Amino acid sequence: MAIDLKDRITDIGPPHYEQFLPPVIKENYGKWKYHEILKPGVLMHVSETGDKVYTIRAGGSRLMSIKKIRMICDLADKYCGGHLRFTSRHNIEFMTTDESKIDEIIEALAELGHPVGGMGKSITSIVHTQGWIHCHSAATDASGIVKAVMDAIFEHYANMDLPAKCRIALACCLNMCGAVHCSDIAILGVHRRPPIIDHKNLRKVCEIPNVSASCPTAAIRPATVEGVASVEIIEEMCMFCANCYTVCPALPLNNALNDGVSLWVGGKVSNARQEPMFSKLAVPYIENEPPRWPTVVNSIVNIIDVWRKDARNYERIGEWINRIGWPNFFKKTGIPFQKEHIDDFKHAGLTYKRSAHLTY
Amino acid sequence: MAIDLKDRITDIGPPHYEQFLPPVIKENYGKWKYHEILKPGVLMHVSETGDKVYTIRAGGSRLMSIKKIRMICDLADKYCGGHLRFTSRHNIEFMTTDESKIDEIIEALAELGHPVGGMGKSITSIVHTQGWIHCHSAATDASGIVKAVMDAIFEHYANMDLPAKCRIALACCLNMCGAVHCSDIAILGVHRRPPIIDHKNLRKVCEIPNVSASCPTAAIRPATVEGVASVEIIEEMCMFCANCYTVCPALPLNNALNDGVSLWVGGKVSNARQEPMFSKLAVPYIENEPPRWPTVVNSIVNIIDVWRKDARNYERIGEWINRIGWPNFFKKTGIPFQKEHIDDFKHAGLTYKRSAHLTY
Amino acid sequence: MAEKTSETPLLDELEKGPWPSFVKEIKMAAETNPMGSDLLNLLERSYREKICHWKHGGIVGVLGYGGGVIGRYNDLPEEYPHIAHFHTMRINQPAGWYYSTKALRTVCDIWERHGSGITNMHGSTGDIILLGCHTDALEPTFQELAKNGFDIGGSGSDVRTPSCCLGQSRCEWSCYDTMAACYDFTMTYQDEIHRPAFPYKWKFKFSGCPNDCVAAIARADISFIGTWRDDIRMDKDAVLEYADRGLDIQKDVVELCPAKCIAWDGKELCIDNRACVHCMHCINVMPKALRPGTDTGACILIGSKAPIIEGAFLSSVIIPFFKMEPPYQELKDLVEEMWDLWCEEGKNRERIGEFIQRVGMGNFLEAVGVEPVAEMVAHPRENPYIFYEEYFEEEDEEEEEADE
Amino acid sequence: MAEKTSETPLLDELEKGPWPSFVKEIKMAAETNPMGSDLLNLLERSYREKICHWKHGGIVGVLGYGGGVIGRYNDLPEEYPHIAHFHTMRINQPAGWYYSTKALRTVCDIWERHGSGITNMHGSTGDIILLGCHTDALEPTFQELAKNGFDIGGSGSDVRTPSCCLGQSRCEWSCYDTMAACYDFTMTYQDEIHRPAFPYKWKFKFSGCPNDCVAAIARADISFIGTWRDDIRMDKDAVLEYADRGLDIQKDVVELCPAKCIAWDGKELCIDNRACVHCMHCINVMPKALRPGTDTGACILIGSKAPIIEGAFLSSVIIPFFKMEPPYQELKDLVEEMWDLWCEEGKNRERIGEFIQRVGMGNFLEAVGVEPVAEMVAHPRENPYIFYEEYFEEEDEEEEEADE
Numbered sequence A, B: 001m002a003i004d005l006k007d008r009i010t011d012i013g014p015p016h017y018e019q020f021l022p023p024v025i026k027e028n029y030g031k032w033k034y035h036e037i038l039k040p041g042v043l044m045h046v047s048e049t050g051d052k053v054y055t056i057r058a059g060g061s062r063l064m065s066i067k068k069i070r071m072i073c074d075l076a077d078k079y080c081g082g083h084l085r086f087t088s089r090h091n092i093e094f095m096t097t098d099e100s101k102i103d104e105i106i107e108a109l110a111e112l113g114h115p116v117g118g119m120g121k122s123i124t125s126i127v128h129t130q131g132w133i134h135c136h137s138a139a140t141d142a143s144g145i146v147k148a149v150m151d152a153i154f155e156h157y158a159n160m161d162l163p164a165k166c167r168i169a170l171a172c173c174l175n176m177c178g179a180v181h182c183s184d185i186a187i188l189g190v191h192r193r194p195p196i197i198d199h200k201n202l203r204k205v206c207e208i209p210n211v212s213a214s215c216p217t218a219a220i221r222p223a224t225v226e227g228v229a230s231v232e233i234i235e236e237m238c239m240f241c242a243n244c245y246t247v248c249p250a251l252p253l254n255n256a257l258n259d260g261v262s263l264w265v266g267g268k269v270s271n272a273r274q275e276p277m278f279s280k281l282a283v284p285y286i287e288n289e290p291p292r293w294p295t296v297v298n299s300i301v302n303i304i305d306v307w308r309k310d311a312r313n314y315e316r317i318g319e320w321i322n323r324i325g326w327p328n329f330f331k332k333t334g335i336p337f338q339k340e341h342i343d344d345f346k347h348a349g350l351t352y353k354r355s356a357h358l359t360y
Numbered sequence C, D: 001m002a003e004k005t006s007e008t009p010l011l012d013e014l015e016k017g018p019w020p021s022f023v024k025e026i027k028m029a030a031e032t033n034p035m036g037s038d039l040l041n042l043l044e045r046s047y048r049e050k051i052c053h054w055k056h057g058g059i060v061g062v063l064g065y066g067g068g069v070i071g072r073y074n075d076l077p078e079e080y081p082h083i084a085h086f087h088t089m090r091i092n093q094p095a096g097w098y099y100s101t102k103a104l105r106t107v108c109d110i111w112e113r114h115g116s117g118i119t120n121m122h123g124s125t126g127d128i129i130l131l132g133c134h135t136d137a138l139e140p141t142f143q144e145l146a147k148n149g150f151d152i153g154g155s156g157s158d159v160r161t162p163s164c165c166l167g168q169s170r171c172e173w174s175c176y177d178t179m180a181a182c183y184d185f186t187m188t189y190q191d192e193i194h195r196p197a198f199p200y201k202w203k204f205k206f207s208g209c210p211n212d213c214v215a216a217i218a219r220a221d222i223s224f225i226g227t228w229r230d231d232i233r234m235d236k237d238a239v240l241e242y243a244d245r246g247l248d249i250q251k252d253v254v255e256l257c258p259a260k261c262i263a264w265d266g267k268e269l270c271i272d273n274r275a276c277v278h279c280m281h282c283i284n285v286m287p288k289a290l291r292p293g294t295d296t297g298a299c300i301l302i303g304s305k306a307p308i309i310e311g312a313f314l315s316s317v318i319i320p321f322f323k324m325e326p327p328y329q330e331l332k333d334l335v336e337e338m339w340d341l342w343c344e345e346g347k348n349r350e351r352i353g354e355f356i357q358r359v360g361m362g363n364f365l366e367a368v369g370v371e372p373v374a375e376m377v378a379h380p381r382e383n384p385y386i387f388y389e390e391y392f393e394e395e396d397e398e399e400e401e402a403d404e
């Protein structure tokens, strides 16, 4: 295909945001004074100037057709002067200065299939990744589990009935696209079988020294197999990280029988109260159960329920566990504690219980 | 020397403790009910049986001549029915059931040069090691600094005038004999110059592969030097741990010009309130200043003074710092923060400040 | 009877329930574009077989750019020919994800002409993801987008599209103008976004306050988190109003303050601002009564990333407080200093966070010319393995630098 | 004029001041034994030159024992001939460091006859240290001591002399009989104390309660820390007495409770014992009012050590609660199980704590037959690098053990 280099435009960067701001936002930029959540999914910001803007937050499915985007544009044209925004968690926000329009907007959104909520002490959209929709590395689907989980915990999206915010995220493999590692609840796709080596092609598609070097546990060694130069993998050294597969397509880890999902809890990002924390392993493995992953869904519902009943006001999951202790988390949720929960990576020793601070 | 094997006694273990217990201790063993500190260095334990025992704790110098031990035995014979004990921190305890004898015992101890104190919210004896008195590895003396420091902070030994207990320990090299690594204040002898290799003798006294293997940073490599098999050391990889010297006498690290002392703060052992903690680096290096190490002494006096004035009741040094934050510790004590304070060993990353929780 | 009513019975299950359904979205796209129906069918197959059908990506892209397109081919191209090529294009979102419907419609129109009509609004890094493009369509899509003001983001070892919270545009807590900063850095580093030249990826994220609504501390090689140095502003009447309305200030604010620096006697709230660690909690609970101070700026942190391969990191403090004023020259100088060092000494696929950990924070600071300060550490070292750098020699009694 | 009044002007400085002076002690020893004066002079020289004059130890000892004597020679034997040999003998202290004056005098008499007359009461591990012995005198000293009931402790790769807090002998908080346990373990492992056969040293320490007065958690390969499972015993009147005497219970007790499980309304103290983490603080502050419960035992932790070479460790929980009843057979079985594994697979100079870290706690537990429980970790893993041990094969759909 011939490319016309003359008129070609590059390196222009994104459009400047200013042109997209609703007038009330532009005029009160930097002048906001306080806000209130008027009801689930509806936020009022009040400016030093006395101006007010009402924000209606609608759940997004992230994967959107252009048809839907156009329908949403219609809505924004009708009620919001042709402006809208998305949030850092894939939700869609409609802003208006006209308080009386709030309910109409909510109704219109409902017709489009987009419920309003996810504010304050609630669960908002699940940050997630590609899964079987697009990624070669996925150990599970993304959008499907997300949909199943959100359906099951929808009441906590639509109502502010939790002790604190609860942020759920999903990543379909250990690359962890998204902030999965710091989520109140993280759903993580895992492989459990070492790469099945495509000996015939390996040499053609990958450089053997690079492949060996890519393995963090040094499980991969150059080897001649059935006469061709290839590699061998010491299976019991493999921790299924897929770094080798990222580097070399002849080492696929995807495996229908063994891939699945692990659950992690207690992470957070904000500095509010306790410092940001990583999520920790709760359930090492649940097999893939498409289309609605009932075991994953039930496990999450259970964790949320136990937390909801046991936590104090403003205690996010990790903060709650820090107070009651991990042994009580396992006791109260009924999740069995296993060998897999005990860290054995580089800093493992620092995760052992190095005091006699125990409950009985 | 001929050894008579017939009557030789071995593997008898220590004498059974029971024979050494004062009668009141034996009779009330396991029946104690509560205690009170009557005044500095004097403890009263009350038994379920109504019995009481008074304990007078005298500072020990740890290094003791048999002459002194005999004098102390005389004292114990006179006042304590011929019994006494030592504590886990080298102090000497005299027990009596006769409250009226307490002051006499204190006076008699004073005559022997052994002051009474070290209980409750005070500083007790400094746990320490051999230093130049006996160890080949010592980067500083032990008993000398300990004496100088105790003289300077004696008021806090003799009075209970601190926010909480303060436990000081000294180790004369990185082997850290003693619980130096978990002390409120730790004094640690440090080498700062890589081993000076005795090429001529190395091969004779050590096995070269063992020597190379002993270095945790792989700074040591076999090499032929001036015609003899020996090793070479990549100086900028040396962190002065002396592990090679422990394994091989031909690699001495002791060095008059470069050896000295580092100070560490904020450790604790007990589970009371906060969990046990390691001490952290406060002052990376102070040169050896025998006989009274004034810079070490002044630095410690300063840290104790700042803590004493700033801490809340029951806050040990580490707990106090955990509340005010390390930046404030450095600010308030005036100790400069340097590159050396930033960890660069295996788990270094976990010591970086991974949040925006800062004071300004 | 052999023919079932639907070809995607498993996926159809995911049309049920209150949450918006991505399956419905794919079906909408499929109405007008066969890529959509191929995708639907292939996904149904994945649901049946419990495995994905995408091959390891190849290198595809647009002329002169080294990233921004993720190549993707399915492993059954005969059966699903319309998505034999199914690349994604990462398109820079506008800062704060604000759009006019006009701009959005333009993107839709272009994507209708050239691609699958399926998008992600947005990807995890923040880009508009155009999902499903044939190799031949990449360049025309790009040029049409460019003519309409949109550009491609990053992938591979380059700067990724920076992102930010909505900041001062609608949030009263934003301690600097996140959208302005994000835009400015994005424009300054166009070359680094489009032409990968680093050991690995580099992400900028900007949050206006310590609530960190873009999760900057968890997933940016450099994280700018707004904060303030002076006192929390307080409206005493509004405090009482919250108390009157039933807020248990003692339990819900005072006792949760991590610095334990708030006191409340039922009438007055007292904050020891020198002890405050700027966590935002009290402000979050009483937005009408409390606000960050007016001496505002950002705490700048470095090095967060996902777990591959050293384990996940959170960013760590490198500049405790910085007045975020354009053109941010000092910051850019520092960023470039860090890049130079990392490019010179970083290993392939080594993120800056891993690099710092490998060479040591102290050495890193020295190399980029930043003074160590106590704010950079949670606590000083616990181990005694200090690399003292100089020693005296017997001969001269002079301090010598150990050669490095 | 050339002759100074004292030969040890530097050390003399350390005779001043209120704290007991070790210099005076050496001088006392020097009165009757030339080893003392040689030591004094050599130390003065070290003070002048800022360096020690001891050579790396050689292997010396008593017949049939592999440890307990630290060989020491000075590097200037011509000048300091009496301490050319200056070994130390480590003698087991009695549990709890109680003595009769008779026994102590006996030790002194023996040491007067054979050694320098200088001791450490006691060494850091807990032994009586007889400081300064000629090689020839080792065996006679040992045999005389043995005849009087004393034995030699450990050094090198063996079990070191166990030690304990004074426990129930004088402390109301002791949750088990520390002295009995310490004595029992010491006697059981005589062979392991005297004949080194391990990869490295092994230390037992016994503390009666979580105050941990022998610092067991910081410096024992296995640490026994007393604790209780039932409720803290409370004397309500005594609580009020403390309050009356001016104790600020809210500030000094309630607010410092790490479990935040105490409430005080000015009249009654309420403890949520299921949330209590058994830290001892409230009990420490009000010993007359509060006491540990009566269902007592010990929390057993493993693996602490000084920093060489992996960095210092604290011991970590291996048995959350154990009823400490003689003959402690289950514990001894576990200890021996651990020794077997460590001897088999430990590297030379690798402490058990380092060994566990290297092979992984999970694998270690499996090998010694202990079930993993959540009490063993501060928190579960944060990284996703799980060694799943089994997987299904396509052919059989059966779960297969990956061969190890």
Ligand code: SRM
Binding pocket: A035, A043, A086, A087, A088, A089, A090, A091, A118, A119, A120, A121, A124, A125, A127, A164, A165, A167, A179, A182, A183, A184, A267, A268, A269, A270, A271, A272, A316, C096, C164, C165, C166, C167, C170, C171, C172, C173, C211, C212, C213, C214, C215, C284, C285
């Ligand atoms: C719109 C959005 C920013 C954006 O530029 O897109 C946003 C907007 C607001 N955030 Fe946020 N946050 C947004 C993502 C986040 C994230 C990032 C994430 O979840 O990935 C975080 C960090 C989460 C974490 O810690 O794991 C975040 C942590 C907070 C917090 C701290 C909560 C806590 O207690 O830990 C607050 C304070 C509060 O809600 O009281 C907050 C408060 C707010 C306020 C009240 C700020 C304001 O004055 O306007 C905004 C509405 C709150 C609400 O939804 O309840 N925002 N907020 C993001 C909406 C996401 C969504 O669609 O649900």
Ligand code: SRM
Binding pocket: A128, A129, A130, A134, A135, A136, A137, A175, A176, A177, A178, A179, A246, C057, C070, C072, C088, C090, C122, C123, C124, C125, C126, C127, C128, C129, C153, C201, C203, C218, C219, C220, C304, C305, C306, C307, C308, C309, C351
């Ligand atoms: C599209 C996206 C997921 C999504 O559905 O939103 C994505 C998709 C991929 N990521 Fe990612 N990453 C995406 C955001 C992230 C994030 C989140 C972020 O940027 O805030 C992270 C974690 C933060 C970080 O950078 O560490 C992330 C961490 C990774 C990693 C691990 C990097 C590491 O240092 O640990 C890899 C592996 C790699 O680079 O080889 C990776 C690799 C990949 C690749 C290119 C797969 C590969 O191995 O080649 C995925 C292509 C999938 C596909 O077929 O489209 N992706 N990736 C996100 C980009 C969309 C966008 O531009 O807006």
Ligand code: SRM
Binding pocket: B035, B043, B086, B087, B088, B089, B090, B091, B118, B119, B120, B121, B124, B125, B127, B164, B165, B167, B179, B182, B183, B184, B267, B268, B269, B270, B271, B272, B316, D096, D164, D165, D166, D167, D170, D171, D172, D173, D211, D212, D213, D214, D215, D284, D285
């Ligand atoms: C005698 C001795 C045990 C022994 O068998 O020898 C002992 C005896 C007592 N300790 Fe201890 N402790 C002894 C070493 C320790 C140690 C070990 C050490 O320092 O190396 C610790 C851990 C230190 C640490 O955490 O770093 C220790 C931490 C405690 C604590 C916890 C203090 C805290 O707040 O952290 C208490 C409780 C208290 O004092 O309130 C305590 C309380 C006690 C009591 C009150 C127990 C009792 O009811 O009898 C005893 C007298 C207290 C006093 O001296 O104030 N004892 N105590 C040790 C005396 C050492 C000395 O001569 O000074």
Ligand code: SRM
Binding pocket: B128, B129, B130, B134, B135, B136, B137, B175, B176, B177, B178, B179, B246, D057, D070, D072, D088, D090, D122, D123, D124, D125, D126, D127, D128, D129, D153, D201, D203, D218, D219, D220, D304, D305, D306, D307, D308, D309, D351
């Ligand atoms: C005598 C004593 C110090 C003292 O003055 O009290 C001592 C002295 C020595 N220790 Fe120690 N250690 C002594 C208690 C300790 C302790 C404390 C304890 O046992 O509670 C520790 C820390 C706890 C631990 O075990 O980790 C300790 C950790 C070390 C280490 C580092 C071990 C490690 O794994 O990190 C070494 C190095 C080695 O083993 O090669 C060491 C090595 C040594 C050697 C044998 C030097 C060597 O490298 O060969 C020292 C002989 C000095 C001498 O000339 O007498 N010593 N050593 C202590 C024994 C007295 C006793 O039996 O009562």
Ligand code: SF4
Binding pocket: A129, A130, A131, A135, A136, A137, A138, A139, A171, A172, A173, A174, A175, A176, A177
């Ligand atoms: S998390 Fe893994 S599988 Fe999912 S999109 Fe990212 S790289 Fe692909």
Ligand code: SF4
Binding pocket: A194, A195, A214, A215, A216, A217, A218, A219, A220, A233, A237, A238, A239, A240, A241, A242, A243, A244, A245, A253
């Ligand atoms: S998956 Fe990871 S651990 Fe396993 S062989 Fe590949 S690179 Fe090594």
Ligand code: SF4
Binding pocket: B129, B130, B131, B135, B136, B137, B138, B139, B171, B172, B173, B174, B175, B176, B177
């Ligand atoms: S700390 Fe070092 S120098 Fe001091 S006694 Fe122990 S091994 Fe010897």
Ligand code: SF4
Binding pocket: B194, B195, B214, B215, B216, B217, B218, B219, B220, B233, B237, B238, B239, B240, B241, B242, B243, B244, B245, B253
């Ligand atoms: S002192 Fe330690 S780091 Fe230095 S060469 Fe010797 S073993 Fe290696």
Ligand code: SF4
Binding pocket: C165, C166, C167, C168, C171, C172, C173, C174, C175, C207, C208, C209, C210, C211, C212, C213, C214, C226
């Ligand atoms: S990070 Fe702070 S400034 Fe930005 S949107 Fe969130 S709360 Fe507002």
Ligand code: SF4
Binding pocket: A273, C256, C257, C258, C259, C260, C261, C262, C271, C275, C276, C277, C278, C279, C280, C281, C282, C283
């Ligand atoms: S911002 Fe956080 S630390 Fe500061 S006063 Fe408020 S709650 Fe306390």
Ligand code: SF4
Binding pocket: D165, D166, D167, D168, D171, D172, D173, D174, D175, D207, D208, D209, D210, D211, D212, D213, D214, D226
């Ligand atoms: S550890 Fe506990 S039981 Fe032992 S002496 Fe100390 S306070 Fe008493």
Ligand code: SF4
Binding pocket: B273, D256, D257, D258, D259, D260, D261, D262, D271, D275, D276, D277, D278, D279, D280, D281, D282, D283
């Ligand atoms: S023992 Fe410690 S944790 Fe338990 S109630 Fe008392 S102070 Fe709280």
